Amino acid sequence: MRTITLVVILLLIGITATAQTTIKGTVLDDNNQPIPGANVKLQGSPVGTVTDFDGLFSLTVEQSPPFTIEVSSIGFETSSTVITSESTEVTITLKEGTELDEVVISASRTPERIFESPVSVERFGIKEIKNTPAPDFYDGLESLKGVDINTNSLTFKSINTRGFASFANTRFVQLVDGMDNTAPALNFVLGNLIGMNEIDVNSVELLPGASSALYGANAFNGILFMTSKSPFDHQGISAYAKGGITSQEAAGDNEYYDYGIRIAHAFSDKFAAKANFAYLRGTDWFATSTVNVLNPNTDRTDPNYDGLNxxxxxxxxxxxxxxxxxxxxxxxxxxxxxxxxxxxxxxxxxxxxxxNDYPAESIKFDAALHYRPFANDLELIYVGKVGRGTTIYQGANRYSIRNFFLQQHKIEVKNNNFFIRGYITDESAGDSYDTxxxxxxxxxxxxxxxxxxxxxxxxxxxxxxxxxxxxxxxxxxxxxxxxxxxxxxxxxxxxxxxxxxRDPDLATGSRFQDATQLRHADVNYNFSHITSDFADIQVGGSFREYKLNSFGTIFTDFDGPIRYSEYGVYTQIQKKFADERAKVTASMRYDKSQLFDGNISPRLSIGYTLGEERNHNIRASVQTGFRNPTTQDLYIGLDVGRAILVGSAQDNLDRDVRTFSGTDISGSGQAILGSDSVDIVGRSAYENSFSATSVLQGNPVRSTASPVEPEKVTAFEVGYRGKVDRFIIDVSAYYNQYKDFISTQNVIIPFYGEVGDGTLSLLALQNDDFEVYQAYTNSDEDIRSLGVTAGINTRLPGDFELGVNYTFAEQDLDEDRDPDFRTEFNTPKHKVKATFGHSNLFKNFGFNASYRWSDDYFWEAAFGNGDVPSFSVIDAQINYKIPSLKTILKAGATNIGGDEYFTAFGTGFIGSQYYISLTINDL
Incomplete structure (x- = not known):
């Protein structure tokens, strides 16, 4: 009998231990409107769910009441509710918070309120994505303060902050779920051409300015973080369809459409999976400028006419x-x-x-497997991404990117305290060619x-x-x-x-080939759960290897792939004191490239919260950044017509050998040489060349170009964030000092003679027996930049939302001291942006409008230099929710009024875009 009693007791204990409670409920806002996508979780546990389109949720936990659930959503204050009954159905109302309550991760690699971020940071969340009047979320980022988006194509937008950028924006990094989606051979991001599906975006964070202390080389001018939705938290099938037209004077009216679907399911509390697919197709903006780049005051009757497009x-x-x-x-x-x-x-x-018949196309697919072996925060993730795109890229020339293919594969292990990830990026140039x-x-x-x-x-x-x-x-x-x-x-x-x-030989064809790869590994451990009584401490590191493989069409890899690697380690300590009003963050990173000496990047920031209600925060920081020369800076060997580009890696200088013969050399030259050909080695661009500007000015002098070294910046920043009555204010100012600034110089190599010999080399110039090369080098001049950003957001009577921001940016450079050097600042001095809208003007109906004004500025890049006139743009959208169908219908237009403009010299004018979209079950 005692045995039977003991068994019964043990069974009851087991039943109690595995008891399940299901809570159902609704999450509403202050206006009794449902909040879709709100997070509902068991307090102190990773177990949770999200609300559906109608704000409804069902949460099952292996615990008997009483216990507490937490409900949170971006833009609202977190609410805690005690569950006391096993058959509970609750209604939870979230009080609307402010953008200061939003949580960001990028600034310190750990979750913190944006209000307390030690440096400037911008956030673009689900709410902003749904309300943007732009055709897609990536275009919507242009509404953020301090952000420039240079439009090269309908499918290729280049994001930049704080100046110094062209379309090959090698000073800006973009991470998608922790993966750098830079094209390895091009060394820059192709916008969202092969990036993220809009309905899978969970949040976007943008960190302007130097970020090398935590993120390493090339996180120099800014870094963009895009994070996708977890299949554990966001389940079901979502889809969208957009259609409309693009309208441009040169191209006329052309159809445009964009489709996407997301499928996600948690098979258990241990295993979940998702898949995304998106397809976009349209017609690009025609580039039709016929201005003579050699003499803008003449037209096509000039015998030496060289038109821009x-x-x-x-x-x-x-x-x-x-x-x-x-x-x-x-x-x-x-x-x-x-x-x-x-x-x-x-x-x-x-x-x-x-x-070029100007097709614009983007095809993206990704799939992810998530496994939590112990049904807790430890998670194993595999992600596979493939994309194919057709667009236009403007670098030294205009390139028709046709069927460009990029794939990424990532394996990651993480929990709340650490992550280890490794991924590979592989690209193929497809059918791309040089126009x-x-x-x-x-x-x-x-x-x-x-x-x-x-x-x-x-x-x-x-x-x-x-x-x-x-x-x-x-x-x-x-x-x-x-x-x-x-x-x-x-x-x-x-x-x-x-x-x-179809011919990759530039002597007879224009195709460029590429199968370059990048391999990368990251690790980070946050000791805060151990050291929180003292400080939050993190350590981490990374390793990257490049494998350049252009078959000799871009790089000097004609005899096989070129490999080189780099690594870095870092640590950060963060401490709060003075009743947690003050926060000090100190970081330091060491990076080493196989080709250069090591570099140390420290960062120190101090923040202090003021006010009885703790709603004012001031911050100051000193941080450093560096960027290694890109793959092209190092190993390019490419004739682009107006110049020959030659990288300056020591093992590249003698690999680029070109033979000039026939009409390349005049009769006088042949008599002196005793031959009808001459070989020029890339090393001559750095050791035996004239400054191109000095030759044009009639006073030839030796070029000062030397092989390129890593570039460094020291950035000083102060800022304020706070709430004053109904207004949210965010102001920051920065001052940057650059050392060994990387850019290019045009130099002239004579076909015979040594520069400085006073005879033969000057005769070569006189006889037109020379070639123009573009050398990758550093400036000896002091280059500085400074800027201010200021933003105010408020909720007006009637719950209308208004936001206004202003950006000032300027560089400090004495161009007369080094006229051959181009910094490519390419940023307007003044920008003003504004947004105005209402998410629920009347039942289920909302709208949003944005305005952008840009000052005129001078654009300089390898393709061409010229003025970009001032422009103003208005975008707008209206939307209607159909709750019974879990659907949002949106109609919008960009550049209302059709006043065409351009953001870079040499690109097509940007016209108007009109669209209608239908989004189903976007949680």
Whole structure:
């Protein structure tokens, strides 16, 4: 009997221990409106769920009452409710908080209120994503203060903060669930072309300024964190569909559509999975500028015309030099060369629209497996992402990126205190090609340069002898030399176009090949659960390896892939004191590249909370950043027409060897050389070259370009965040000092002679026997930048929401001391942005509008330098919720009014975009 009694007692204990309680309920806001996506969890436990579209939830816990559940949602104050009954159905109302209550992770690698962040940080959450009038969340980031988005294409936007950026924004890092989605060979992020599905975004955080102390090399000007939704917390099937038109004067009206679906399910409290798919297609903004980049005051009648968005006309030569060669060969009578002008003439080019039909496409798929072996916070994650895109990239040239493919695979182990992750990034250039070399080599496929210039020179002489004026002689010469030229739309042109874009040899084709890989590993441990009585302490590190593999078309890897690696370790200590009003954060990181000496990056920040209600916070920080030279800075070897780009890694300087022959070298040069060809080694760009500016000014001097070294910045920042009555205020100011600033210099290498010899090298310049190279180097000049951002957000009577922010940015540089050096600051001095909206103007109906004004600024980059005029843009959207269908219907437009503008010299004008979207079950 005692045994039976003991068994019964043990069974009852087991039943009690495994008792389950299910709580059902609704989460509402102050206006009794449901809050979808609110987190509901058992206090002190990772067990939880989220509310559905109607604010409903069901939570099952293996615990008997009483216990406490916590309910939280971004923009609302967290609420705790004690559950006392096993069959409880509750209604929980969340009080609306402020954006100061939002939690961010990026600033310190640990969760903290944005109010107490030690440095400037911007957040773009689910609420902002749903309310943005932009066509997608990534475009919506442009409403954040201090943020620039340079639009290169409908599918390629480049984010920048605090200046110094082109489309190859190598000073800015973008992380998606901890993975750097930089294209390894290009060394910059292709926007959201192959990034994240909009309905899978949980939050976006942007950290402007230097962040190397925690995030290493290249987290120099800013870092963007995109975090996806967990399949444990956000389950079900969600989908969206968008459709509309893009409207541009040059391109007309074109259809645009974007579809996406997310499927997520937790099979148990241990295993969950999700998958996302998105597809976008449209027509890109046409680039149609025909301004003469060599002489903007002339038009296409200029014999040496070189149009900005015209390609093939970069091929140019001194026509008198051609006459001398023809006379020497007996093809023109003696003295005929004197009839020809001592000036350059260019071949006839093709419009960009002749070489690109402007498709814009993005296909993204990702899947993730999440496993919690003990049903607690320890989690094992596998993520696989693949994407293919078609877009336009503007670097040294304009590139048609066709079927670009990138894949990433990550394995991660984490809990609340640590993570270990490793991932690989692999890219393929697909069918991408260089539009400039497409135009050049279609011309050459029809008629080689020597023949074309010979016909031009001969015809010019004949026309002049017949009494034609110079302008008439030039027109006649071009007409004769162009006779039979391949015209766009003809079978001959299309056949030549197909051959050229499939040929990776830039002497005859324009395709670029690439299969570069990046391997990366991260680890971080937060000891705060052990050391919290003293301070919060973290340690971590990372390792990265590059494997460059462009088959010799971009890099000098013609004999096989080039590999190099870098690593870093860091620590951070964070301490609160003075009744937890003061917080000090100190960080330090050591990084070492295989190619350079090690670098130490410290950061120190102090924050203090003021006011009886603790609603004012002031902060100050000193932080450092550094960036290693990019793969292109180091190993590129690419002829882009106007210049030859040569990387300055020591083992690259002698790998780039180019032979110049035939019409590249004048008759005088051949006599001196005793040969009709010459080999130029990349090392000459740094050791035997003239400054390009000095040659243009008629006073040739030796170039100061030296092989590139890592770049460093010291950033000083002060700021204030707080609540004053109904207003949320965030103001910050920064001052940056740069050392060894990385950029490029154009240099001129003579085909013979040593720079400084006073004879042969100067004769080479006189005879046009030289080549322009672009060298990657550092500036010896002091470069500084400073700026201020200020934002005010408030809720007006009637629950209307208003936000206004202002950004000031300026660089301090004496350009006269180093005229060859380009910093590519590329940022307006003044920007103003505003948003106005209401999430529930009347039942189920909301709207939002945004306004952006940008000051004019000067854009400088390898492709071209020029003014970007001031512009103003208004975007707006209205939305209607259909609760019974768990659906949101939205209609919106960007650039209302259609006043076209551009954000970078050489890109297409940005027109208007009109769309309607339907989103189902977006939790």
């Amino acid at each position: 015209v390609y093939g006309d970069e091929v140019s030569t001194n026509i008198r030099g051609v006459g001398e060669i023809l006379v020497g060969r007996g093809l023109l009578p003696a003295g005929a060369e004197n009839i020809l002008p001592d000036a350059n003439v260019s071949r006839t080019g093709y419009l960009e629209s002749d070489l 400039r070399f497409t135009g050049i080599n279609i011309n050459r496929a029809w008629k080689d340069d020597e023949t074309w210039f010979g016909e031009y020179a001969g015809t010019f002489v004949q026309a002049t002898l017949a009494g034609a004026l110079p302008e008439q002689a030039h027109a006649t010469a071009r007409q004769v030399a162009d006779t039979g030229r391949l015209l766009p739309g003809t079978p001959g042109f299309e056949s030549a176009f197909r051959r050229v874009v």
